[in-house]
Amino acid sequence: MKQRRHVGALASLDGGPLHADVAGLAASLAAGRLDRRSFLRHAAWLGTAIPLGACGKVAPPSNDTLRFVCAIQQIGDPALSAWVEASNLFRNSLEFLTEVDAENIVRPGLAESWRPSDDLKTWVFTLRPGVRWSNGDALEVADIAYNFRRWLAPASKSVNRTAFAAIERFEALDDRRFALHLSRPVCSLAEQLYSATCPILHRDFDRLGGNWPANPIGTGPFRLTRFEVGREARFERREDYWGPAPRLKYIDYIDLGPDVSTHVAALAAGQVDVLYRITIAELDLVRSLPQARLLQHKAAWTLCIRMKVDTKPFDDIRVRRAVQLAADNAQMLQLAYRGMGEVADDHHVAPFQPDFGALPRQGRDVAKARALLAEAGHPDGIDLELTLGNTIGRWEQDTAQILQQNLADAGIRVSLKVLPPTEYWSVWNKVPFGLTSWAHRPLGIMTLDLAYRSGSTWNESGFADPAFDALLDRAMAIVDPHERAPVMAELEARLRDAAVMVQPYWPEKFTAVSPRVRGHELHPSDYFRMDKVWLA
Amino acid sequence: MKRPPALVIGVAIVALWLLVAVFAPVIAPHDPLVSFKPLLRPGAAAFPLGTDLLGRDILSRLIWGARPVIFLSLAATLIAYIIGVGAGLLAGYRRGVLDAGFSFIANVILSFPVLVLYLVVIVALGPSYLNVVIAVTFGSAPAVFRIVRAIAIDIAGRDYIAAAVTQGEPTWRILLIEILPNAAPALAVDFCLRLGYSAIIIGSLGFLGLGLPPPAPDWGGMVTDGRALAFAFPHLVIFPCIAISSLVLALSLIADGLREARQ
Numbered sequence: 001m002k003q004r005r006h007v008g009a010l011a012s013l014d015g016g017p018l019h020a021d022v023a024g025l026a027a028s029l030a031a032g033r034l035d036r037r038s039f040l041r042h043a044a045w046l047g048t049a050i051p052l053g054a055c056g057k058v059a060p061p062s063n064d065t066l067r068f069v070c071a072i073q074q075i076g077d078p079a080l081s082a083w084v085e086a087s088n089l090f091r092n093s094l095e096f097l098t099e100v101d102a103e104n105i106v107r108p109g110l111a112e113s114w115r116p117s118d119d120l121k122t123w124v125f126t127l128r129p130g131v132r133w134s135n136g137d138a139l140e141v142a143d144i145a146y147n148f149r150r151w152l153a154p155a156s157k158s159v160n161r162t163a164f165a166a167i168e169r170f171e172a173l174d175d176r177r178f179a180l181h182l183s184r185p186v187c188s189l190a191e192q193l194y195s196a197t198c199p200i201l202h203r204d205f206d207r208l209g210g211n212w213p214a215n216p217i218g219t220g221p222f223r224l225t226r227f228e229v230g231r232e233a234r235f236e237r238r239e240d241y242w243g244p245a246p247r248l249k250y251i252d253y254i255d256l257g258p259d260v261s262t263h264v265a266a267l268a269a270g271q272v273d274v275l276y277r278i279t280i281a282e283l284d285l286v287r288s289l290p291q292a293r294l295l296q297h298k299a300a301w302t303l304c305i306r307m308k309v310d311t312k313p314f315d316d317i318r319v320r321r322a323v324q325l326a327a328d329n330a331q332m333l334q335l336a337y338r339g340m341g342e343v344a345d346d347h348h349v350a351p352f353q354p355d356f357g358a359l360p361r362q363g364r365d366v367a368k369a370r371a372l373l374a375e376a377g378h379p380d381g382i383d384l385e386l387t388l389g390n391t392i393g394r395w396e397q398d399t400a401q402i403l404q405q406n407l408a409d410a411g412i413r414v415s416l417k418v419l420p421p422t423e424y425w426s427v428w429n430k431v432p433f434g435l436t437s438w439a440h441r442p443l444g445i446m447t448l449d450l451a452y453r454s455g456s457t458w459n460e461s462g463f464a465d466p467a468f469d470a471l472l473d474r475a476m477a478i479v480d481p482h483e484r485a486p487v488m489a490e491l492e493a494r495l496r497d498a499a500v501m502v503q504p505y506w507p508e509k510f511t512a513v514s515p516r517v518r519g520h521e522l523h524p525s526d527y528f529r530m531d532k533v534w535l536a
Numbered sequence: 537m538k539r540p541p542a543l544v545i546g547v548a549i550v551a552l553w554l555l556v557a558v559f560a561p562v563i564a565p566h567d568p569l570v571s572f573k574p575l576l577r578p579g580a581a582a583f584p585l586g587t588d589l590l591g592r593d594i595l596s597r598l599i600w601g602a603r604p605v606i607f608l609s610l611a612a613t614l615i616a617y618i619i620g621v622g623a624g625l626l627a628g629y630r631r632g633v634l635d636a637g638f639s640f641i642a643n644v645i646l647s648f649p650v651l652v653l654y655l656v657v658i659v660a661l662g663p664s665y666l667n668v669v670i671a672v673t674f675g676s677a678p679a680v681f682r683i684v685r686a687i688a689i690d691i692a693g694r695d696y697i698a699a700a701v702t703q704g705e706p707t708w709r710i711l712l713i714e715i716l717p718n719a720a721p722a723l724a725v726d727f728c729l730r731l732g733y734s735a736i737i738i739g740s741l742g743f744l745g746l747g748l749p750p751p752a753p754d755w756g757g758m759v760t761d762g763r764a765l766a767f768a769f770p771h772l773v774i775f776p777c778i779a780i781s782s783l784v785l786a787l788s789l790i791a792d793g794l795r796e797a798r799q
Contacts, residue, residue, distance in 0.1 A: 261764050281589075281764035288767070335571050335590050394761070398590055401751045405571060416750050418663070 012047050013113030014126060019046035020118045021479045033482040037103065038354045041442075042479055044106040045190050047115045052107075059518070059534040061237070065250040066517070066535060069263045070276040072255040074229050075213050078199045079151060079158040082425065084439055084526045085276060087196035089227075089253060092235045092530055093134070093218030094199035097125060097144070098190045099529075102521040104442045106190045110139060110200055110219065120185035120477060127176045131242045133202055135217050141172045146203040148180075160197050162456040163449065166476075185477035188443055196439075196527065221246040221531040230255050235530075247519075247534035258421060260393065261285070264512065267292050273514040273535065277526070279393035280337050283510060292512040299440040299509045299524035300350040300447070303399055305386065306461040306501035311432040313384075318376035320499035323384075324362070325369040326410035327403055333505035336398035341507040346499075347492035348451065349444030350506050354481045356444055357489025362496060369410035381411025388416065388435035389424020399504060400435055429460040436460060440509075440524045445475050445484070448491055452500070461500040468494050543793020546728075549786030557602040566593040568600040568753045578771045586771045589761060594771065597753035598779050604748055605755055605783065608665065609734035612672035617727060619673070620680025625711045627681070628688025639685070642678035650675055654737060658746040665748065668741060672734050683726055687719040721798050725791045732787035739780045755780050 012018050022043050028034040034042075044050045073086045078094060081087055097111040111125040131139035148170045151160035169181040180189070192198075200219065201212070208215040216224035221243065222235035233253040237246050254272060256262050264282050266272045268291050278286055286292045307314035307323065314320055330343045342351060349356050373382060386403070390396045397418060404414045419427070428436050441447045449472055450456060454464035471491050478484040513520055519533045556563065565582070566572070571591035578586040578594075585594040623642075627635040645653065657671035691697060692715065700710050741747040742756025750757070755776040762772025 279764075284765060284768045331571075335574055338574070397750055401590060402571060404751060405569065418745070418749060420659075 010043065011049050012115065013049045013108060014047065014115055016115065018048060019116060022046055022048055024480055028480055028482050034480070037105075038481055041103075041105050041354065042187075042481060045116075045187055046479065047113060047190070050105050050107070059247050059536075061245045061247055061249075062534065063249045064247070064535045065252055066248050066274065066530065066533060067252045067254055067272040068274045068276070068530075069256050069266060069272045070253050071258070072227070072229055072231060072233050072253055075227075076211055077158075077205075078201065078212055079147075079156075079160060079197050081197055082159075084196055087199075088276070088526065088528050089224075089233055089235075090199055090212060090218070091220070091527065092222040092251060093216055093220040093224055094201065094212075095219045096198055096200065097193045100191055100194040100442060100525070100527070102523045104524065106194070109194070110144075111193075114190050116187075116189070120187050120189075120479070121182045123180045123182070123189055124173065125178055125180070127178075128242075129176065131219050132240070133217050133219055134223050134238060134240075135202070137202070139200075139219055140203070141175065141178045143200060143203045144178055145170050145172055146205075147198075147200050150206070151198075157457070158197055159450065159457045160195070162453065162458070163192055163195060163197075163446075184473050187476060187479045188446065191442060192446060194527070196525075222251060244531075246531035248530065251530050264289070264292070267512055267514060270514070273517050274520060275512050277392070278510050278512050280340060280395050280507070280510070281393065282512075283338075283340075286510070286512045289512075291514065293515050293517070295511050295513060295520075295522040297509045297522040297524055298352060298506075300353050300442075300444070300506060301440040301509060301524075302344060302348070302350075302438050302503055302506055303396060303435055304348065304438055304451075304460075304501045304503050305400070305403060305433075305435045307499075308432045308434075308460075308462050309464075309498070309500055310462045313376075313378075313382060314432060316376050317499055318372040319378070319382065322369040322372040322376070322410060323407060323412060324496075324499045324502055325365045325372070326407045326412060327502040327504065328364050328406045329502070329504040331406065332399050332402045333507075335402050336395050337505060337507045341505045344503045344505050345492075345496065346501060346503045347496040348438070348447050348501070348503050349488060349492050352506075353442070353444045355475070355484050355488050357485040357487070357492055359489055359492055359496070364406075366409045369412075373411060378411075381413060383413045383415070384433055385415050385417055386433045386435060387419060387424070387427065387431040389419045389421045389428075391421040391424055392437045395507075396435055396437065403502065403504070429458070434460070439526065442524070444488060444492075445472070448472060448495070449476070452495055463495070463498060463500045465494065465498065540793040540796040542789040543797060546786045546789030546791075546793055549782055550790065553602050553606060553783055553786070556599055557606045560599045560603055564593075564596040564599040566596040568592060568596040569751050575765075575769055577769070585775050586769075588758070588772055589765065592751075594758075594775055597758060598755070598775055601753035601755045601758065601776070601779070602783075604665065604752065605735055605738050605780070608668055608672070608738055609731050612669045612734050612738075613676065613727065613731045615669065615673045616676035616680050616730070617723075619677040621684050621716070621723070623677075624681040624684025625688050625715060628685040629692045629707070629711060629715065631689075635685070638681065642681045645674070645678045646682075650737075651740065654741060655744070655746060658741060663741075663746050663749050668738060668747060671741070672737050675737070676730055676734065680726070680730070684719060684723070687722060688715055691715045691718050721794070725794050725798075728787050728791035728794065732784040732791075735780065735783050735787070 025042050029039040040050050071085045073083045075086050078090050096109045099107045099109040112128045114125045116123045151158050166182045166184050166186050167180050168183045171179040202217040213227040221241045223238050225236045226234040235251045237249050260282050263275045268289050286294050307320050333343050388396050400416050407414050450458050452463050454469050475484050475487040516535045518536050574591040576583050576587040583593050623638050627638040653675050654671045661667040700714050739756035742754040743760045747756050748754040758776040759773050766773045
C-alpha cells in the first residue's frame with residue numbers, strides 16, 4: 001500500500017510508464033532499506049521526474065556584476081579538462097545533457113527526458129525543443145552525435161572514453177531523439193553525463209580550431225567575453241538565452257593566485273563576492289568576519305596517497321601493505337584537518353555515499369607492518385619519497401607530515417617532495433608515491449570506475465585486476481543501492497587488500513561568500529551554476 | 537679600550553643562538569617533528585611556547601630551527617665571500633679583460649631583483665639544504681665581488697703595492713698579504729651585515745614555501761604555517777618572527793659595533 005503510494009505520486013520525464021525498477025526502489029523505501037533522498041536519486045536515474053523543492057524569493061534580472069575568485073586555467077578542449085575550476089567557467093556557457101543538483105538528484109539539462117530499457121543497456125534521450133547556440137544555430141541531434149564520437153574515438157584523450165566505455169553505438173532516432181546502445185548495463189549513465197568533461201560542444205568545434213575560449217559558442221545563459229589565463233575571465237548574460245533569464249548581467253572571475261588567505265582578505269575588503277574554496281586554515285578567520293558567510297558541505301572528496309603498483313619498491317605488495325598498516329588515518333584527520341571530516345578506510349568509497357558497502361575497519365598495526373617490511377627484504381626499514389603539490393591547500397602537506405611520523409614508527413623513512421601545484425599535475429600519474437586530491441563523485445562506483453579500472457585514463461596507481469573489473473560491471477548494473485551494497489563491499493575489500501593507497505579521511509568542504517550573495521549553494525562536486533545566483 | 541655596547545649586545549645574542557643551535561639535542565624539551573596536542577596556547581609547563589597546527593612543540597622547533605638558519609647563513613655567506621673575494625681581488629688588481637668579464641657576470645646577476653633570483657634558483661634546483669646555500673651564495677657573491685674589487689682597485693694604486701711588485705713578489709702574495717689585510721676591516725662589517733641578509737633570505741624562502749622541505753623546523757616556514765591562523769593563535773607566528781628578528785638585529789649590532797670600533 002505504502003509502496004503504491006510512493007510510485008503513484010511519480011511520473012516519468014517523457015510522460016510514459018515508469019521504469020520497471022522504480023517499483024523495486026519504492027519497495028525498498030517502504031521497507032525502510034532506502035531513505036527518501038536515495039529513493040529520489042535512483043528513481044531520477046531511471047527517467048523519473050522529481051519535483052523541484054520550493055523556491056524562495058527570486059530576484060528579477062539585474063545589471064549586477066558578481067566577482068568570483070577562482071584560478072583561471074587554460075581550457076582549450078573542455079572534454080579534456082582536468083580542473084573543476086575550469087569547468088565552472090565554461091559551465092556558464094556550455095550545457096550538459098543532464099544536470100545534478102546540490103542534493104545529487106539528476107535533473108533534465110539539454111535532454112528533457114531519458115528512458116533506459118529494462119535491462120539498462122539502451123537509453124533513449126529526447127532533446128529540449130527550442131535550444132539555440134549563441135551563434136544562432138539550433139541544437140540538433142548531430143551536435144550530440146559529434147560529442148559522443150569525439151569522446152569515444154580510439155585516439156580520444158578524454159577521460160570520457162573510460163567513463164563511457166560501455167557505449168557501443170550512438171543512434172539518431174529523429175530530430176530530437178537519440179539512443180545510446182551499451183555493451184553492459186550502466187544504471188548511473190544519466191548522472192555521469194553531468195561530469196565536468198561532458199559539456200555539449202557545437203558540432204563545428206574542431207573545425208573552428210578546437211579551442212573553446214577562442215570560439216566560445218555555447219547554449220548556456222552567459223557568453224564568454226574576456227579570457228586571460230592566470231588573470232581574469234568575464235561572462236555576460238545572453239539576452240537571447242532559450243531558458244529563464246539569469247539574474248546577473250556579468251560574472252567576473254578573478255585569479256588572485258593560490259594563497260587562499262589573500263582571497264579571504266579580498267572578500268573581507270568587499271572586493272569580491274564569492275570564493276571558490278577556503279581551506280581548514282582559514283576557517284576560524286572566516287567565522288570571525290562579518291563580511292563573510294561560511295558555506296559548509298560534506299562531500300566525497302579526499303586525498304589518495306597512492307603507490308604505483310608496477311614500480312619498485314611498490315611492486316611488492318608487502319611494502320604497500322606495510323605503508324597502509326603503519327598509517328594512522330584517524331590521527332591524520334585529527335591533526336591535519338582538525339577532526340572536521342570522517343575517517344576513511346583506504347578504499348575510496350565514502351560511508352555517506354549511497355552505494356557504500358560496510359566493511360569491518362582495518363586497524364593500524366605497526367608490528368605487522370615491520371614484519372612485512374622485513375619479509376620483503378627491508379629489515380632495517382626503507383626510504384621512500386612522497387611527491388605532492390598542495391593542489392587544494394597546505395593541509396595536503398600537513399597530512400603528509402603526519403603520515404611521515406606514522407610511517408617512521410614502522411621504520412619507513414619518508415622524505416617529502418613538495419612541488420608547485422601546476423607542476424604536480426604534470427607528474428601526478430607518473431611518480432611512484434604521490435599524494436593526489438580527488439574530487440567528489442556522487443557515487444562510489446563512479447570513482448572506482450574512473451580511478452581503478454584496469455587501464456583507465458585516470459588510473460594513477462596502475463592497479464589492474466580483471467576480477468575487480470568484472471565486479472565493477474556487476475555493480476553498475478544494479479539500480480537499487482541496497483542490493484548493490486554487497487557487491488560494493490566486495491569491490492572495496494578487493495581494492496583495500498591490494499593496498500594501492502592510504503586514503504586517510506573525508507574532509508568537510510568549506511567556502512565563503514559575501515552576505516549579499518543569494519542563491520549560491522555549495523555543490524558537493526563544486527559544479528556551480530551561476531544563472532540562479534543574484535546579489536541582494 | 538672600551539668595547540662599543542652595540543658590539544657586546546650583538547655578540548651576546550649571536551652567541552646565545554649559537555649555543556642554542558649547537559646544543560639543540562640537549563636543550564630541546566621535545567622532538568621537533570613529533571605531534572602532541574595541536575594548537576595549545578603558550579604557558580603550559582610541558583609546552584611553554586605552545587604547539588603548532590600539527591601539535592608540535594614550538595619551543596623545540598625554534599631551538600632546532602636555529603641550526604639551519606645559522607649554519608646555512610654562515611655557509612652561504614662564507615662561500616659567497618670565498619668566491620667574491622677571490623674574483624674581486626683578481627679583477628681589481630689585474631683589471632683588463634678579466635675585470636671586464638667578471639664585472640659583466642656580476643652586473644648581469646645583480647640586475648635581477650634579488651628575491652626573483654633566489655626563487656629562480658630554488659625552483660630550478662628544488663628545495664634542499666644544499667640548494668638553499670647555492671641560491672643564497674649565487675645572489676651574494678656578486679655583491680661581495682663588487683665591494684672587494686673597488687677596495688682592490690684603490691689599494692693596488694698605492695706605493696707599497698708598487699714596491700712589492702718591484703721586489704718581484706708573486707701575485708698571490710700581493711693579493712693575500714698586501715691587499716686583503718687592508719680590506720679586512722671593511723669586509724668584516726659587510727660580512728656581519730651579509731650574514732644577517734642571508735638569515736632573512738633563508739627565512740623568506742621558508743616563508744614562500746621554497747625553503748627547507750617539510751617537516752624541517754624552519755623559522756620562515758613556521759611563520760607561513762601559522763599565518764592563516766595568526767589572528768586566533770598569534771603565538772604561531774610571533775615566536776619565529778622574534779627569533780628571526782633577534783638574530784638579524786644582533787648581526788647588525790655587531791656590524792655597527794665593528795664600524796664604531798674601527799673609527
